[in-house]
Amino acid sequence: MLLLRKNDLRDKIKVTKTFGEIPPVACYPSELNQAFMNILSNAIEAIDDTGEIKIQTAINGSNVRIVFSDTGRGIPPENNDQIFNPGFTTKGVGVGVGLGLAICYRIIQKHQGIISVESEEGQGTSFTIEIPIEAEVRTET
Ligand SMILES: Nc1ncnc2c1ncn2[C@@H]1O[C@H](COP(=O)(O)OP(=O)(O)OP(=O)(O)O)[C@@H](O)[C@H]1O
Numbered sequence: 001m002l003l004l005r006k007n008d009l010r011d012k013i014k015v016t017k018t019f020g021e022i023p024p025v026a027c028y029p030s031e032l033n034q035a036f037m038n039i040l041s042n043a044i045e046a047i048d049d050t051g052e053i054k055i056q057t058a059i060n061g062s063n064v065r066i067v068f069s070d071t072g073r074g075i076p077p078e079n080n081d082q083i084f085n086p087g088f089t090t091k092g093v094g095v096g097v098g099l100g101l102a103i104c105y106r107i108i109q110k111h112q113g114i115i116s117v118e119s120e121e122g123q124g125t126s127f128t129i130e131i132p133i134e135a136e137v138r139t140e141t
């Protein structure tokens with residue numbers, strides 16, 4: 001997933017990965033990959049000049065926790081409740097569709113997980129995803 005975005009990253013963003021040991025989790029891999037890509041794209045787009053993106057994985061109780069933190073421009077508090085809404089974008093006509101996080105939300109829900117956001121304007125943003133290790137994942141027919 002990082003390979004795909006490598007050209008966008010150029011030399012301006014430092015990516016730090018801290019992957020704790022996590023057990024195999026039953027999941028829809030291509031969908032989770034899509035969710036992670038959407039979050040990463042936003043992080044890249046939120047960094048104007050240079051910055052850092054951190055990706056961390058860990059076990060938290062009976063969940064797997066994945067945290068994406070960026071040092072981008074942050075989210076104004078008044079937008080916090082809206083960012084997961086389909087069609088909400090601050091990126092302007094023809095730039096953003098406002099679907100990235102809505103899709104992400106749906107995918108995490110499908111995994112009986114939760115996604116939350118913490119952000120400080122001008123400082124950065126951090127998305128935390130928690131997915132149960134023993135999620136009930138049915139094969140689509
Ligand atoms: N890491 C981030 N830093 C700052 N703002 C963010 C970040 N992630 C999301 N946002 C805000 O949330 C809005 C919605 O994000 P979302 O990914 O759903 O749509 P989009 O990026 O605008 O468009 P699309 O993903 O469909 O191309 C963004 O327009 C932006 O204002």
Ligand SMILES: [Mg+2]
Pocket residue numbers: 038041042099100101
């Ligand atoms: Mg997006």
